[in-house]
Amino acid sequence: MMKRIAVFTSGGxxxxxxxxxxxxxRTAVYHGIEVYGIMRGYSGMIKGEFVRLDSxxxxxxxxxxxxxLKSARSQKFQTREGRQQAFDQLVNNGIEGLVAIGGNGTFTGASLFEEEFGIPTVGAPGTIDNDLYGTDYTIGYDTAVNTALEAIDKIRDTADSHDRCFFVEVMGRDSGYIAMPCAIGGGAEIVMIPETQMSTEAVVESLKSSWRRSKTSFIVVVAEGEEEGNAHTVAQRVKEAIPQLDTRVTIIGxxxxxxxxxxxxxxxxxxxxxxxxxxxxxxxHNxxxxxxxxxxxxxPFSxxxxxxxxxxxxxxxxxxILSV
Amino acid sequence: MMKRIAVFTSGGxxxxxxxxxxxxxRTAVYHGIEVYGIMRGYSGMIKGEFVRLDSxxxxxxxxxxxxxLKSARSQKFQTREGRQQAFDQLVNNGIEGLVAIGGNGTFTGASLFEEEFGIPTVGAPGTIDNDLYGTDYTIGYDTAVNTALEAIDKIRDTADSHDRCFFVEVMGRDSGYIAMPCAIGGGAEIVMIPETQMSTEAVVESLKSSWRRSKTSFIVVVAEGEEEGNAHTVAQRVKEAIPQLDTRVTIIGxxxxxxxxxxxxxxxxxxxxxxxxxxxxxxxHNxxxxxxxxxxxxxPFSxxxxxxxxxxxxxxxxxxILSV
Amino acid sequence: MMKRIAVFTSGGxxxxxxxxxxxxxRTAVYHGIEVYGIMRGYSGMIKGEFVRLDSxxxxxxxxxxxxxLKSARSQKFQTREGRQQAFDQLVNNGIEGLVAIGGNGTFTGASLFEEEFGIPTVGAPGTIDNDLYGTDYTIGYDTAVNTALEAIDKIRDTADSHDRCFFVEVMGRDSGYIAMPCAIGGGAEIVMIPETQMSTEAVVESLKSSWRRSKTSFIVVVAEGEEEGNAHTVAQRVKEAIPQLDTRVTIIGxxxxxxxxxxxxxxxxxxxxxxxxxxxxxxxHNxxxxxxxxxxxxxPFSxxxxxxxxxxxxxxxxxxILSV
Amino acid sequence: MMKRIAVFTSGGxxxxxxxxxxxxxRTAVYHGIEVYGIMRGYSGMIKGEFVRLDSxxxxxxxxxxxxxLKSARSQKFQTREGRQQAFDQLVNNGIEGLVAIGGNGTFTGASLFEEEFGIPTVGAPGTIDNDLYGTDYTIGYDTAVNTALEAIDKIRDTADSHDRCFFVEVMGRDSGYIAMPCAIGGGAEIVMIPETQMSTEAVVESLKSSWRRSKTSFIVVVAEGEEEGNAHTVAQRVKEAIPQLDTRVTIIGxxxxxxxxxxxxxxxxxxxxxxxxxxxxxxxHNxxxxxxxxxxxxxPFSxxxxxxxxxxxxxxxxxxILSV
Structure with a gap:
């Protein structure tokens, strides 16, 4: 059985x-094995920034x-030489297994590293984006959605008070995982996500139609990776198409x-x-x-x-249905 | 197809x-059918407290x-006569189907009512207790757990500052569904739930053992339905067994x-x-x-x-494992 | 004594x-006088959007x-003709006094209106900006500061995890009233407000000096009315001067x-x-x-x-002192 | 000038x-003097639990x-012998001045200690109770009120849904400082505080009168030091006087x-x-x-x-006025 493992966080x-x-x-302690923290992800692994952790x-x-444990990018780990240094550090410190907490970038590195050097690694899905195959939810996703939703609740107060249309941009470069529950939970009229490619024209039509049904305040949730452009761009185009609409933009960030x-x-x-x-x-492993x-x-990481x-x-x- | 349905909330x-x-x-509106709200659950159904709802x-x-829509208990609905009056009110108002939002008490009534009078009813699991078969989570459960957890986070501040042992009672008459994630998420040392029947003696032993490992502040989460007694009773017994422990009780309620x-x-x-x-x-239905x-x-309600x-x-x- | 008054909200x-x-x-009810709400500020006053309010x-x-009561801008109220219409509406509805909730724009209008038409008006300072003479704090200021501060607490988590420098822009077109407690309460290293005209060069010097003392994560709070430019502009210039700094911008908005x-x-x-x-x-009045x-x-409004x-x-x- | 000072927290x-x-x-660092933290208040002072602190x-x-810095009670500091030991520890560690953060108990000790041993002490008002002469607000008071108010907001949801009367007990052994803004900000119908000695009979009369005006849900805020008894006692008596009232009690604690x-x-x-x-x-000093x-x-401490x-x-x- 392993006697010493290490854990690190990487990516956002x-x-x-x-x-x-x-x-x-605590699981390591429970099973009687030693555990180290590696600071700053792969960068700290290369530099040997190891810290003994206990309960x-x-x-x-x-x-x-x-x-x-902090997080950082490492260009060096993308080179064979950098990974060799990382491996040497692990060997010198007697580390026999790794827990890698992060997203796909983290796992791509971990997978390559294990294949080259044979150090057993198990990943933990730690990213707010929830875009990882192999788990229903990633660590951080539920919190990020709730944080964005609380912001939208506050924006709705102002939107209603002034009869405005707010374009709210939430995170999600490749997917609408964050945008979608924010839109449903925030009572948004429209949601724009990379997966569906809703055109700005369709947004304009939908807003005009709601306006005719005498709705006067609107929330449009936009995923940052939306191909029609970010919230500022979309808002600008909508404003041009419906000049009487009082538009505002908030990037939750x-x-x-x-x-x-x-x-x-x-x-x-x-x-x-x-x-x-x-x-x-x-x-x-892997x-x-x-x-x-x-x-x-x-x-499997693959x-x-x-x-x-x-x-x-x-x-x-x-x-x-819900914005009827 | 139905032309008019009604919705009500019942229970806690x-x-x-x-x-x-x-x-x-909004789903009713979307499908072009009329929808009424019944105020105060079965009580309002009997009295005919119906309100037309639109988007x-x-x-x-x-x-x-x-x-x-408010909620209330109704002794009368537990009688055949009361249910007859409720049915008459529904018929007089042209209601052809019901959505009942509540827990097991609500569904027991709904099931009996449908069997007697044939009014189609679909239930929605609305209770913070999460003790309903047929759904992974009930509506309100996630919020209730987060609310209790935020309270425990605040209590931990005080527990740590004064080296105290807090007994925190959370809701859950028949189950530990609320207590369990509160204990795990709140970093509690011990959780007492109806399902496991941990004795107060075992609690005392566990605290003594942690004390020897030089832990000085503790959170014990107690489900209200715990058979060993409520948080006050348990705290009292623990205090008698470990007099040097500075104990406090909080009922989140x-x-x-x-x-x-x-x-x-x-x-x-x-x-x-x-x-x-x-x-x-x-x-x-049913x-x-x-x-x-x-x-x-x-x-099925059954x-x-x-x-x-x-x-x-x-x-x-x-x-x-986590309190090691 | 007056028998009927009206209240409205105006501005942001x-x-x-x-x-x-x-x-x-409730104070009107308590004193036995009638009270109306005017929807959408001066705009609704002109159009006669009055609503009877009770407890x-x-x-x-x-x-x-x-x-x-919603809020809206009114170009028309800035004309003598518009104000005449507003007055006629008040007279027709028997309104003998006004409570105007808003900021300086609201009071400028109210003051002119009272001088022209003699309708007694008392103002209530309702603005998050806290830039009103005659009150220590304005209604909304404390909440806005706490909201911004909670956001900064969250940003600090990320700044620390990645050793980054965040430029956080808070509201405050003419003053640093919001920025200042956010900076002190958020543990910011630097605050840029209109009142002090700190140059970007001084910001760069201060960050360099902290960097040498081995601080690696920073929060710079920027008031939106800062003359050196908004948070994006300042961040861009700082990045040019200290390329190794990993900068990010958040507009709380x-x-x-x-x-x-x-x-x-x-x-x-x-x-x-x-x-x-x-x-x-x-x-x-006035x-x-x-x-x-x-x-x-x-x-006095003046x-x-x-x-x-x-x-x-x-x-x-x-x-x-506090960022030493 | 002093070269070394120490700071401690004491009381709740x-x-x-x-x-x-x-x-x-940081102020000590800014002025170039050394600063120590004393763990666990007077107890740690006697035991010499000093920790060097820097920025x-x-x-x-x-x-x-x-x-x-944790807080603890010290019986020993109430003896002359204990205070002598504390003084010896300070002298041995070169401490020339003290900052004592706490409430009246803390300052009573500090004042006596300074008079006996001449060690200059300045106090900082740190208590949620806000019952200290010499400052408009104490450190922690604003937060405690907001925390209690958030709880009352949640309770109001339930009170309204079920047409109930909630008795909410907040902290405040000797004063209504916490209870009062909670009552005003929480929209409570009644507040019971030590300063005013409202009788339970008066509470009953007030509730009956509101009931007749068809109010159906109520919040009564009770300060823990209320002489009529705690929230449970008051609720029990009110229930006896108005049996149709559905009463509940919450101790925020x-x-x-x-x-x-x-x-x-x-x-x-x-x-x-x-x-x-x-x-x-x-x-x-003092x-x-x-x-x-x-x-x-x-x-002056006196x-x-x-x-x-x-x-x-x-x-x-x-x-x-506000509950009219």
Whole structure:
């Protein structure tokens, strides 16, 4: 059995990463193995920024946003030479297994690294984007959606008070996973996401139609990766088409990454942190731990990287029905 | 096809009930049928407290806690005579189908009523307790857990500052559904739920053992239905057994029922509200709409009432591992 | 004594406006006089959009963001003809006194209107900007600052996790009233406000100096009215001067206007709403009700419009000391 | 000039204590003097639990609830012998001045200690109760009121949904400082505070009168130090007098002590932390730093302990007007 493992966070930070680190550390302690934290992801792995962690190290971290292990990009890890240095550091520190918390970029690196150097790695899906195959939800997603939704609730106050049309941009470069529940939960009239390619013309038609039914305030949720352009561009075009509409734009932005994780994210992060360590101890490697239909599953990194998790198609219809 | 339906809320209020009512109303409008709200549940049904609802009636309600249709107990509906009056009121108002939002008490009444008078009814699981067979989560559960967890986060501040042991009582008369994620997410050392019957002696032993490992502040989460007694009783006994422990008790109480629903609850309530109306229109009746493994299912009232939804057994082990 | 008064909200909406409307209505009821709400400010006054309000009309509004009376701009009220129409509407509806809730634009209009037509008006300071002479705090200011601060707390999570420098833009076209407590409370290293005209060069020097003391993450709070440019412009220039700094920008924007008012804003709005009505009944007019050093004062509109309320000069020094 | 000072927290914890400790530390660093933290108040002073603090020690603490220096009671410090030991520890560690953060109990000890041993001490008002003469607001008060108010907002959802009367008990052993703004801001019908001695009979009369005006849901805010008894006792008596009233009780309790401090509390705590250190350096001692009418004042401990700060008498009238 392994005697010493290490855990790190990589990619954009997500609420619940600390809850996951905590679960990794305490599961290791529970099973009598040593655990190190690697600071700043692959960058710190190359530089040997290792910190011994014990149960007390992660006390009072479950509710903290961000990541106590920090995160950083590493150009060097993309080179064979950089990965060799990282491996040497692990060997020198007696690390026999890794838990990698992050998204697809993290797992692509982890997968390549394991194939080259044979160090067993289990991934934990830590990203607000929820765009990972192999788990229903990623760690941080539920919190990010709630944060964006609270912002939309506040914007709705102002939209109603002034009879305005707000274009609210939420995160989601490749998918509408964040935008969709924000639109449904925020009572938005329209949602624009990469998956559906709604044209600005269609947005204009829909707003005109609502206007005729004497609606006077509107929320349009726009995913940042929307191909018609970002919220500013779309708002500008709509304003040109309907000059009497009083339009405003809000980019929710980085606020979505921070804050104390929700209950669901703390629970998910804890489940996955335990599963990652126990997976490693049971010989799992080159896989991501996830929860699908409330059951623990391990999915090969190759699948999480290459397969696409599709958004629930019924959601588009829900927005249409609910904004009647 | 039905031309007119009615919706009501019954039992304890839960965050998201309004989001569900809104979805029911707008789905009815979307399908071109009329919809009425019945005030104060079965009590208002008997008295004929019906209100015509349209799309605008439910504008700006998705984020509201409580229930705009109000809720009340009705002794009278438990009599055949009362139910006859309720039926007469429905007939007089041309109501051809019902959406009943509530918990098992609500569905028991609805089921009996449908069997006696043949009025098609579809239920929506609206209760913070999450103890309904036929759906993974009930409307209001996610919000209630988050509310309790935020309270526990605040209590932890004080527990740590004073090296105290807090006994925190959360709702859950028959199950630990609320207590369990609160304990895991709140970093509690111990959780006492009806399902596991942990003795006070075991609690004392566990606290003593942690004390020896030099932990000095503790959170013990107690479900209100815990058979060893409520939080005050348990705290008293623990204090007698470990006099040096500085114990405090907090009953979170009714705060858990209120507040703006979380994103997950708004989404769930919207899905189920739509499903309830479309179920009715498709001939479903005497069933509850629910989401199991992310799929919409209709479960006979008899099953939701008689079958028991078991809590995830792995959660007890999680608390043990995570409080190492 | 007056028998009928009216209340309206004008200018940008602010949390607590509804609490103020509620206090106006209930104070009128308490003193046995009738009260009307005017929808959409001066615009609705011209069009005669008057609504009779009683105690029940304002039940459950104290915690609501935005304004139930709505707000709008009126070009027409800036003409003598428009004001004549507004006056005629008031006379036709028997309105003998006005409570105007808003900022300096609102009071400029109210003052001119009263001088021309002699309708007694008392103002209530409702604006998040806190830039009104004659009151220590305006209604909505405390909530807006707390909202911005919560956002900054979340951004700090991400800034720390990635060792980044965030430029956070908060509202405040002419003053640093919002920016200053956000900077102090958010633990910002630097604050840029219109009053102090800190140059971008000085910002660069300060960041470089902190960098040398091995600080790696920074928050710079920028008031929107900052003359050096908005947050994007400043961030761009800083990035050019310190290329190794990983900079990001967040515009908090309209979120600051919404949300449930804080306790302080509900209390202030209630005090001022009562004072406005009782002022009118006691013959006050052409004045704004405010609280200075915890005492109720009425200040002539001419002073609130022309005199400048200076920001506490000691605050700049506080930011310097606290970011040591 | 002093070269080394120490800071400690004592009494019940309050949100903003950490912001105050942070300001003390950074002001000391700014002025080039050394600063130590004393753990667990007077108890740690006697045991010599001193920790060297620098600027980085207090990074990321401004938003934290509780107190990182912890707090504890000390029987021993109430003896001359205990205080002698405390003094010896201070001398051995070269401590020349103290900043004591706490309430009247803390200052009583500090004042006696200074008179006996001559160690200069400046106090900072850190208590949620706001019952200290010499400052308009105490550190933690604004946050505690907002926390209680958020709870009341949630309870109002349930009260309205079920037409119930809730008795909500908030903290405040000797005064209604917390209860009063909670009642006004929470839209309560009645408030019971130690200062006014409203009888249960008067509560019953008031509720009956509202009931006749067809109000059906009520909030009664009860200060914990209310002489008519706690919320449970009062509710029981009211229930006996008005059996048709559906009564419920919620004790908000320790939740009020925790949580991230509000903007106002962070600002106040920072101002006072700076003032305490600069006061010490300027020869102040045996005084508490406070803010009165937005100006910094130092008040002798003897006055803060013996003089009574009266609650604003106009507040009682406000509750009466606003619940019309």
């Amino acid at each position: 930070d997500a609420p619940g990463m600390n809850a996951c680190v905590r679960a990794v550390v 007390a190290s992660v006390a009072n971290t479950i509710q903290k946003g961000g990541t106590i 980085h606020i979505q990454r921070g804050g104390a994780p929700s209950a669901a994210d703390r629970l998910l992060a804890s489940q996955i942190g335990i599963a990652a360590v126990e997976g490693l101890l049971n010989g799992m 896989v991501m731990a996830g929860i699908v239909d409330r059951k623990l599953v391990y999915t 699948d999480t990287i290459n397969k696409k998790k599709l958004i629930n198609q019924s959601f588009m219809r829900m927005v249409e | 209020d839960a965050p998201g009930m309004n989001a569900c009512v809104r979805a029911v109303v 605008a009636s439910v504008a700006n309600t998705i984020q509201k806690g409580g229930t705009i 009714h705060i858990q029922r209120g507040g703006a629903p979380s994103a997950a609850d708004r989404l769930l309530a919207s899905q189920i509200g739509i499903a309830a109306v479309e179920g009715l229109l498709n001939g479903m 069933v509850m709409a629910g989401i199991v493994d992310r799929k919409l299912v209709y479960t 099953d939701t009432i008689n079958k028991k939804k078991l809590i995830n057994q792995s959660f007890m082990r999680m608390v043990e | 909406d602010a949390p607590g406006m509804n609490a103020c409307v509620r206090a106006v209505v 029940a009309s304002v039940a459950n509004t104290i915690q609501k963001g935005g304004t139930i 309209h979120i600051q206007r919404g949300g449930a008012p804080s306790a302080a804003d509900r209390l202030l709005a209630s005090q001022i709403g009562i004072a406005a009505v009782e002022g009118l009944l006691n013959g006050m 004045v704004m009700a405010g609280i200075v050093d915890r005492k109720l004062v009425y200040t 002073d609130t419009i022309n005199k400048k309320k200076l920001i506490n000069q000691s605050f700049m020094r506080m930011v310097e | 914890d309050a949100p903003g204590m950490n912001a105050c400790v942070r300001a003390v530390v 980085a020690s207090v990074a990321n603490t401004i938003q934290k609830g509780g107190t990182i 320790h939740i009020q002590r925790g949580g991230a401090p509000s903007a106002a509390d962070r600002l106040l705590a920072s101002q006072i932390g700076i003032a305490a250190v600069e006061g010490l350096l300027n020869g102040m 005084v508490m730093a406070g803010i009165v009418d937005r100006k910094l004042v130092y008040t 006055d803060t302990i013996n003089k009574k700060k009266l609650i604003n008498q106009s507040f009682m009238r406000m509750v009466e």
